[in-house]
Each structure stands twice: as structure tokens, then as C-alpha cells.
Amino acid sequence: MDFDLNEEQRLLKESVDRLLLDRYDFEARKRHMSGPEGWSPEIWESFAELGLLALPFSEEDGGFGGGGAEAMLVMESFGRALVVEPYFATVILGGGLMARAASAEQRARVLPGVIEGRTRLAFAHSERQSRYDLADVRATAVRDGEGWKLNGDKTLVLHGDCAQQLIVSARVAGGPRDEGGVGLFLVAADAPGLSRRGYATQDGMRAAEVALRDVRAEALGDPEGAMPIIRQVADEAVAALCAEAVGAMERAHELTIEYLKTRQQFGVHIGAFQALQHRGAEMFVALEQARSMAMLAAMMSRDPDPVERSRAVSGAKVQVDRSGRFIGQSAIQLHGGVGMTMEYAVGHYFKRLSMIEKTFGDIDHHLRLVSEAGGMAL
């Protein structure tokens, strides 16, 4: 049992933190968001230079073979800085799916562009009715010569507006929520019959609605057996979101404690009031509990046993979301009015935490999953 970073991990963390320290403070972030994409191509390039875009890929594919711990380190730092670039969509989701589902030929064709920062990926999976049920896929794929033809509507495709390649889930066989019969398909964003509508999300990120009308696509792996891979990558995605949330709540807590130390009222620092001290302490407890579970999720997110993996990841999401809600709300409350303003950073942490809660399953959803799995197997 060991919670220490190895030398490579320490170097990775240091280089990410240095980049963000230099180029991603709150004012810089505003500038990054003000461009036409809603994020900064220059920052994206720096991610490529640091090798962050190669993180999850095997060395044969030109990557670094990073696992859950490495993803955790990067995402936690991103959470501290509220990074808005499409890393989660391209590397965690898209990269995770490509690494697991694509053939060697497909990987050789697509991944170099991803690693070099030229190609962005997105995962077009959710549908209007699916909510958080990963198997509720109704978009269809039918054979079309060598390839496939896709029809359907995908929603809430994270950073789907700026991706050049979409990975689309579609049903080849089976009923609406069957585990079998779902495939993954690779589609160029400019393919005929594919239309997108991009929009901002509440936390200053981007997403898209995607409509598919007889769109030609190639299958990634077994066109009827993708659900295990989707579930695996979804668990990795949740673990990554947990880490990001921990970074965000850590920073929100720091901002709050700093505020308590500097803000004067009734002639004293408000941090002198015991009720506020105790709330600060309760936030710390919530943060440490979340951090523990985010670590568990990171370490278990590649576990070969899918039941144990999902149990740990879902348990982590519940804890992290509950802590995130408490810390986000408390951070606003302890800041008072200034915390409600766009000009001040803390509200943006609160908003990102609120949106993470609603991404890839909320508290009730994951609580149900853990409960149905018989609890936390204590």
C-alpha cells in the first residue's frame, strides 16, 4: 500500500502545475475563454508539448502509457485552475475509447494527430431519453457496404463543437436498453449528413447537439460488443471528474480560508468568528474524504474486475459530489455577496463543481448503482 508518487509522476505533476501557474491564473483564463473556440489553442499546444495529450496511449501508439494515477494528477491540477480546454473530451473520453476499441490501423491513423494537438475527439453518446443510463442507445447503425450508416440524435456531446473526429455509439441490434448490440463508430465531423449545434455550458465549457442522417462511418472494434468498453471508459471518465472536482474544491477551500483571513467586519477578521472557523473545518473534512475517494477511484478505475471497479468509482462519485456540493455552497456562503459575482473566482469553482455533479451520473444515480451492487463491500 502506497500513496506516494513515483519520480515520473512527480515530474508530470510539477510540469503541469508550472504551466498553469505561469499561464492559467483567473485573468488568463478569462482571456483563454474569450476566443472564438471558447478556449485557447495556444494552451492546447502547450499540452501537446508537455506530452499531456499522449498520456493514456501505449508506447507503441506513441504515448506514455499513463494510468489512473497519471490521469488523476493532471485532472486535479486542471480542476485547481478550472481549465476549459477539451482535454476531458479528447484525451480521457476519446483517447480512452480509441486506445481500447480501435484497431492498430485506426490508431495509427488517428492518434498521431491527437498526440500532436491537431486532432480533437469527442464522444457522441448521450441521447435525449438516456439520462445517465449508459446502455440506453437508440441511434442506429446499419451495414453499408464496407462501412456503416448512422442515424440518430446525440446530445450533450462535450466539446463536440470543436472536435474533428466524433466517436459515436449506435445500436446495431437489441432493444433500447440492451447491454448487447451497441457499437462505436468513428465519424469525421464534416461527414455529409452530420450536423452540429455548439453551445456554451454553465461552467464556461462547450458542448454540442449532433444530428446524424445517413452518415457513413467506420466501426471501432466489435460493432455489437462495445458496452464493456464504454463502461470501462465511463468509469475512467468518472474517476477523472472526481480528481478534477477535488482540485476545484481544494482551490475553492483555499480561496475561502484566504478570504476569512483578510476580510474585515465588525473590526476583526471574519476568520476570528468561531462559526466560520468551524465551517472552514467542516469543508476541510469534506475535502479530505473526497480526496480519499478520488484516489480510490483512480487506483481502481483500471481494475480487471468490472464489478469492483464500478463499485469503487460510483462510490467515489457520490462522495465527491456530496463534498463538492457542500464545499461549493459553503465557499459562496462564507464569501458573502462577493462570492455571487462573476468577477470573483470562487463562484466559478462552485459552478464547475455543480456541473461535474450532473456529468456521467449524479449522486442519486451512483448511489443507486452502489446500492444495487450490494453496498461498498466492507
Add this chain to the structure above:
Amino acid sequence: MDFDLNEEQRLLKESVDRLLLDRYDFEARKRHMSGPEGWSPEIWESFAELGLLALPFSEEDGGFGGGGAEAMLVMESFGRALVVEPYFATVILGGGLMARAASAEQRARVLPGVIEGRTRLAFAHSERQSRYDLADVRATAVRDGEGWKLNGDKTLVLHGDCAQQLIVSARVAGGPRDEGGVGLFLVAADAPGLSRRGYATQDGMRAAEVALRDVRAEALGDPEGAMPIIRQVADEAVAALCAEAVGAMERAHELTIEYLKTRQQFGVHIGAFQALQHRGAEMFVALEQARSMAMLAAMMSRDPDPVERSRAVSGAKVQVDRSGRFIGQSAIQLHGGVGMTMEYAVGHYFKRLSMIEKTFGDIDHHLRLVSEAGGMAL
């Protein structure tokens, strides 16, 4: 709309409070509990003298025709003093059932003894499997000449050990949880075939297990149609418990605030610590919310519409139990170690509140009832 007491109610409240002030402080209560019955026959006599035992009966039956408000006043004062005498069992439950189910002849035979303090009643209803489901009655009653013959086992019969007359629910027809087919039967405690085992409860009250083996009994009212009356009286009972709980939490809160004002630590009164002040304030908020719902329950407990009546009463039980849990636990916490001791009063309030929570349906039970009724009909 009017929350004021009328003149009679004010007199009633004053006379109860004066009796308890004079003869029911914490030390006196210990003496009352130390007798062979576990409560004080002298106090019981005073209740009779004050007319409290006649409260719910009509004037023709020799009573005062008191309603929900009067029961609330008495029970709230009893809660403040942690009265251990069998008032709830005899007057609220037994009296309520007799008033509603018994014939004029039966009332004329039994009620004078109740009113004068000679006869105590108990309601033998719960069974091992029934938990909080009022209709889950499996004890049986079969015709036996003019009367009936009862068989079965009743559990948790409140103050069943000191009652001279038991009112027993038994099934005449229908399946285990059917609404129809249940009757109420009057049985003398010394009837052949009836055996009792009395025991103390966690809050210093008493209860009994009752076994019925071919016990002869007389029916109270329609032997197959008692459920509406049982539900009515159960709602009145819950309203009474809510009032008692409010009295208990009010006193627990007072004791706590007094303690905060007198107890010194680190050179100051601990009531100077803001975190403890805020907890005291939160207890006050919880108390006022509980008081509001106890009033609603008292006023609605005789409402002619059984759906509205039960909704209000169940909603009150949820609120009161939640407030009671918070206030009871907080009272112990703010007292520190001394609150954990039998020698000090506050722990006894905590225990009584905990037992009220588990009597006639707990939080989850009543939350389910309100939920199934479509919510609080806002």
C-alpha cells in the same frame, strides 16, 4: 385563523402546569418511578381530581368533550415534565377507542371507573410481524355464544401491565393485512387464558407482552369494521405524541441554554462560543418548526376527511421526530459528559424523544405515508 387558547383551555393548561410544577420536578419524578408500578398512584389520583382523565369523553359520558387542542395542551405539559403515568395508554388510546367504538351501555359500565381513576385501559394491538402497519392484525376472534373468543399474541402494549381492561384488536375475517375484518374487543386483564409479562421501556415507562388463549371477550362496535376507528385513534395518538415531544424538546432546549449560560470553560461561559450559540439557535428553529406541525396535527386530528387528517398527522410526525432527534442529540452534545449521565435530566428527555420516534410509526414510515398520499398538498 386563530392560535390563541380560549379561557377554558388557558385554565386547563394552568392547572396542569401548576400540578407538575409542585409535584413533578426531576427528583419527584424519580420517586414516582421508584414505586412498584413504576409510576405514582397519587399523581394519577390528582389527574382524576383535575378532570384530566375525563378529557376526551362527551358530557353525556361524564366527560369534558375536549378535542385535539386540549389533548395537545396536556401532553405538551406532560412532555416538559416527562410524566410516566399511563395517561397516553388509558386516556388517549383507551379513552379514544372507548369513546368511538363502545356502545352506550359499555361506556356507562367502563368510563366512570376511568374518569375516577380506578380503571386503567390499554390498547393491545401490535404484533410481532406488524411493525407500524396498523392493518396487520393476525390475532383472531371467533364467535362464542353471545361473546367472542380471542387467540393470538400482542406485543409492546403500552402500560399493558397495569391496565384492568384491555382493548384488543383481532381479525374476524379477511387476509393478514386487509383493511376489513378487524374488530375491537374488551377484555378484563384477569380473564382466564390471558397472560401478561410487564417490563420497563428505555424511557422509564412500562409495557407488556400479552398472550391470548381462548380468552372470552365482548366486541366494541362492529366486529369487522374497526379499522377506521383504529386509524382515527392512531392519528389522535400520533398528534398527542407530537405534542408531548414538543414539550420534551422545549425543556431539553431550555436546560441546554441554561447550561450554556452557567457552565464555565477556558475562563468564560461556554455560551460565549459562537459555534455553541449557533447550535442553540438551530435547535430553536427546529423546535419552532416542530411546534407548528404539532399544532397542525392537533387541529387536524379530528378532521372529518381521513386523507387530509392522516396527511397532516403523518407530516407532523416526520417533522417532530426529525426536530426531536436533532434537539435531543444536540442537547447531549452541548452538555458534554454530564449529559450522558442518569443523574442529570437532559439525557432522559433525549431518551423519551428517541422512543417517541419509534412509537406509532417512525420517520421513514410516515414519510412513506405522506409520499404515497401525494405529498403535503401544498
Add this chain to the structure above:
Amino acid sequence: MELAFTKEELAFRDEVRAFIDANLPARIRDKLRDGRHLAKEEIVEWTRILHKKGWSVPKWPVEYGGCDWTPIQQYIFSEELAAAPAPEPLPFGYSMVGPVIYTFGNEAQKKRFLPRIADLSDWWCQGFSEPGAGSDLASLKTRAVRDGDHYVVNGQKTWTTLAQHADWIFCLVRTDPDAKKQQGISFLLIDMKTPGITVRPIQTIDGGHEINEVFFDDVRVPAENLVGEENRGWDYAKFLLSNERVGIARVGASKARIRRIKELAALERIGEGRVIDDPRFRAKLTEVEIELKALEMTQLRVLASEARNGKGKPNPASSVLKIKGSEIQQAVTELLMDVVGPYALPRAPQEDGWNEPPVGPDWADAVAPSYFNTRKVSIYGGSNEIQKNIIAKAILGL
């Protein structure tokens, strides 16, 4: 003790309800139902409708346009507005400066200002808070120096709600810098068109523009706009702050939101079932409903005790209403976040006239902003921490 309304009260309720049904524009009702912000014109439109009926300033004395209603009637009126939902009267004129003017102002001020509040010819805003003051209101720094028959005002106010629409602002200003904190403060009425006033919007985290900073740079205010006596302004401010009590719990508004949640939770699906059927969601919803019912009863008790004991004195029970009311308002927005699920994410531009089709259900885009925005209710008007201090001191004697 009696819960039911009298026959007269029921008849009054029906009259109010019928009037609202017949006169409330559907556009306004729909916006409020989904938690959206109203435009200035919509608020004016509705106030004029009420004014024509004689109901725009019901709790004022009859001579200034009030209705001579009992506290119960006022309560019923405000519950019916919230239930519709219709806009409740804009508080800055009606509940705040209006009562100060008719209680402490001179005849000229009453004549000049009150009628224009009643029909919303003048939109008022409140100039109390300052940067750095927060809950410590009396530490305000904005100065007013007498110069002939004018005051010259310099300083800055903040958190000024809807100042962007305002014609007038009522301000606390420091007229005696040597006096102790609460003394030396005066209550001034200032025309927003006076040279030297600058309004700077503050965008809130929901993306909305409700609040502003207001800067005063050598603003010359006629001395006739002083309310009451110089250096007595803190007394008037305390009167003003203790004046709005019954509405503070926002019971009616939360009831309307919960009714809406039930409708929406019956539309949204989880797998085979509906959100409303999910036992955990249902339990949370029911818990909030019960707390709200209890709060309604608590509010009625406060109302009854005020009707009996007379109003005017600050009632510390209003702190209970504020704490629990704000907790419930916030819990309600969390429930709605549970209903909307992943469709909390998309951010639709908040402007009127946006006409792209919605992402997800057409009510979804207001859910997250409403959740964000509602964090304010435990902060403004005396944060919940301040309210607990008040209970501890004024009620518990700690």
C-alpha cells in the same frame, strides 16, 4: 385555536384569485413559473394593472392608496400572487422607502413621492450597502456635506438591486463623521439623473444582471430631500429593515416552485419510470414539502401574534422565517437540479428574443441559473449566520 379561514377571508381569497387569473399576462406567469427574470416593462405592466384595481400598495395607509386589509388579508393577497405565480410588488418603493416617507417624511415629500411609487412612475433602489461593509452595515463611509441648501455626496454603494432601472435611490449617508458609528448617519433621497452618479453593473454567477455598484462623485442633492432629521437616519433604516417580515419566508413562492417540480418530475423519465417515482427523489421532495408546511404554520403563528400584539417592534421570530425560508428556497432549487439531471449543463443566453430551439426540455435552461442565483438568499438581508446570532442574543439571551 382554529386553522380555517373565515368565510369572509375565503371570499376575499377567491376575489384575489379570480382577479389574478383574469388579468395576469400569460407571458409573465410562464417566465416566473420557470424561474426566469422579468423585464422592467413587465413589472411596470403588472403594477399598473394592480394600481388600476387599487391593489398596488395594499399595506399602506388608505390615505396614500392602501387597502385597509387585515394582516390575514395581506397574507392571502401575497400568497395568491406567489401561487399564480405573479410578480409581488417591487419592494424598494412599496415596502422600503414608502413606509419611511409616510412615517418620517414631511407633507411635501409624501405628496411628491408616494403617488409615483404606487403606480411605479418612479422606480426606486436601495443605497445602503457599501464595499467592505457587508453585514456590518453601520460602518458605511459615503459622505454628505452640507453646502448651502444642498448636500454634496461622495462615496460608493454596492449590491444595489435593479439600480439600472431606477429613477431614484434612497441612501444612508454619513453627515457627522465624528459621531459614533450608528450616529451621524442621515437618510437621503437622490434623483438618479443627478450629475455625478455612475451605475456599474455587477454580473452574478448565474449570468444575470440584478445588482450594481453606484458611484457618487460630488453629487448635489437638494436639502429638501433629507428624510426626517439629520443624523437620525439609522433609526429610519432600522424601521425599514424590521418592516418586512411576513414575506421573508417566501412560502408562497416555494409552494409554487414545488408544484412545478412535481409537474416536471412527472415528465422526465429515468429508464422505465419517471423521476417522480424514484423513491429517493420522492423522499427528499416530501421532506422539503413537510418543512415548508411547517414553515407556513410558523409564519401564520408569527402573523397571528403580530396581529394580536401590534406590529412595529422587530420580532426575532422573523429570523426563524429567514433561516428556514432561505434553506427551503435553496433545497427547492436542488430538487429541480435533480429533476433536470444532465440538462443542467447547457447555458442559453438570458436575453429576451433568443429564438434558437432549446437543448433538452424547454424549461431546462433556467434551472442551473436559478440554483446559482438562489445561493444569495442565505446571504442578503442579514446572512443566516447573522440571523443565528440574533436568535442566540435576542431570544436565547446568550
Add this chain to the structure above:
Amino acid sequence: MELAFTKEELAFRDEVRAFIDANLPARIRDKLRDGRHLAKEEIVEWTRILHKKGWSVPKWPVEYGGCDWTPIQQYIFSEELAAAPAPEPLPFGYSMVGPVIYTFGNEAQKKRFLPRIADLSDWWCQGFSEPGAGSDLASLKTRAVRDGDHYVVNGQKTWTTLAQHADWIFCLVRTDPDAKKQQGISFLLIDMKTPGITVRPIQTIDGGHEINEVFFDDVRVPAENLVGEENRGWDYAKFLLSNERVGIARVGASKARIRRIKELAALERIGEGRVIDDPRFRAKLTEVEIELKALEMTQLRVLASEARNGKGKPNPASSVLKIKGSEIQQAVTELLMDVVGPYALPRAPQEDGWNEPPVGPDWADAVAPSYFNTRKVSIYGGSNEIQKNIIAKAILGL
């Protein structure tokens, strides 16, 4: 980063588990499983079993009977005891006075006392708290005045756990009344059989007798029973109090209770179903399980950081373990109250040898007392309010 135990650690765990399985008396296991109190003889019996195996004082230095285990092994050992459930070593000798004696005591004291702690020949109790001191431990008043080669002790201790069984008590006494609060305190070892000592039981609200008052009336204590230097006792006390950290969260005990809850909730029925199938109960249970899993991870992180950074320094993270650990222990007793439902009410006499049939299920009578008793865990050992003060000051710098 690696979560799994090493092969050696797993082998160790299996060895411990097998030993407990083979040697733990069923009667003791069943009592603990249902949250009942053990008799003194049962605790001695189990300690002797561990002592024979050489495991009665594992974390002590080997020369005094310790096991030279890694922190992980100690953790595994204590988890396995809790999981069985078996009694964990009685803390007063093992975790409290023992380490003080072998760290600060003289050779004679070590020889005399340590072996008798290891086999529980001597039962110790702790004389720190005094009436009126509470969380302000250093305000203690018990006096010890030097008289020749004795100290004469007068005063009163309270909350003295299991003093009714004790052969010895370790006390903080004031030897210099003129020194400042924390100075002038000494650490004395006192034979409970010394004339002038009176033990008065304090009954707790669960009906149990765990704690006592201990009165000292001209009690003559040989000066050789002073530990370390006179007036340095506060240092030894701080060492003692910071010494017990990993166990403070009681993760293993809560895990065992939750496993038991799941068994019982599958036995008790609600209508057609079982308590375990009730969605609201299930959600509450799962929430607690998740918090407990998180606490276990937090505990492992503290353990790992102590293993890396060395022990001995007070670690403020232990306040997190104490707060969350006590909250979870209390939540677990509330869940069990939910399971037992109406059968929380009957009170069975707590004595051994009671042989009437139970009222309701045979585990029910221990549920409410355990709920009552467990309120103490957020009070003793530094209340949760004190723990929050520690976090605010020592970690957050407020």
C-alpha cells in the same frame, strides 16, 4: 501509488484471522456483535489468550513484549480484531500509561509495571478529567503535596472509565499551585487500594456503568510513583494524548456493525418486504458505507504519511479521523434504530445471567442502549467542537 497489500501483508492478515477464529470465545464475539458490554473477566480472558500468543501489546518495543510490526501490520491486526469482532486491547495500560512508562519512566517502574500490563495482571484507569474542567483539561485542581517520601493527594477525578475494575490509576495532579496552568502538573501512578480512595459509579443514560468519579482524601502515594520529573506531567500527558491516532476512527468496528446491520435488515420485515429492500433505508445505509470507505482511505493515508514522516508529532489530520469516525459510529447506531423499529422500546436488564425470553428479536434490547451510549464518542477525547477548533487553528491557520 498502489492500494493492494503486499503478499507478506496478506499472509500476516490470514495468520491473524485464523488465530482469532480459532481462539476467540463465541460468547465474547456474540456480545460484541450485538453491541453489548463485556464483563471484566471476559476482557482478561481474551487478553491472556493474546498474551500467550505474544500479541497483547504489539506496538510496544520488543524488549517490553511488543511485536516489531510495521504500522501496516498493526493496522491489519487491529482491523481483524474489529472485524471478528474481538475485544481490542484495553487502552488504559496498553496505549496510555504503558508508552508513558517506557518512554519517561525509570527502570524500576518499567520492570514493575510493564509486564503486569501486558498480561492484564494490573487493570489501569485514567485520572485526567475533573468536574468542571471538561475540554479545558489543564484547569485541573487535584493537589499533591510532598510530605517526606510521599505525596499526599486530595481532590477528585471524574469520567474515569472502568475504574470499578482498576488496580491502578495514572493521575495528573497539581504539584505547584503557583505555576501557570499547564506548568506545575505532575504525573503520578496510584494504587487503587491505597486508603482514602473512593470510587463512586456514574450511571450513564444507556443504563450502563462504564464511568466513575474517583475521590482522593489524603491519599499517600510513594514518591517513587512519580513518572519523570515533577511539574513536567503536562508534557507526558500531551505525549499520551497524541499517541493514539490510527485507532481513533474506529473504522473496523463500524465495518463490523454495518455487516451486522445488513444481516439484521434482511431478517426484519416491513409488510411484504424486508427492511433492507426499503429504498430510503437502503440509500441511507449506502451513504454511510461510502463515507466509511472514504474514512478508511483517509485513515490509510494518515497511516502512510506517518510511516513515511515518523510518528510522535501530533498530526492534526487525526482530528479529521475523530470527527468523521464519531459521526459514522453515531450514524450506524441510528441505522440500527431504523432496523429495530418499535422493538427499540423494551429495556432488558443489562446484567449477565438474565434469562427471561427477549421481547421481539433477541438482538433488539442492545440497540437503543448502544444508540444512547454512542452519543459519547463525539464528546470524549476532545469533543468534535474542539476537533474543529484544532483543524481551524493547526491546519487552516485561522
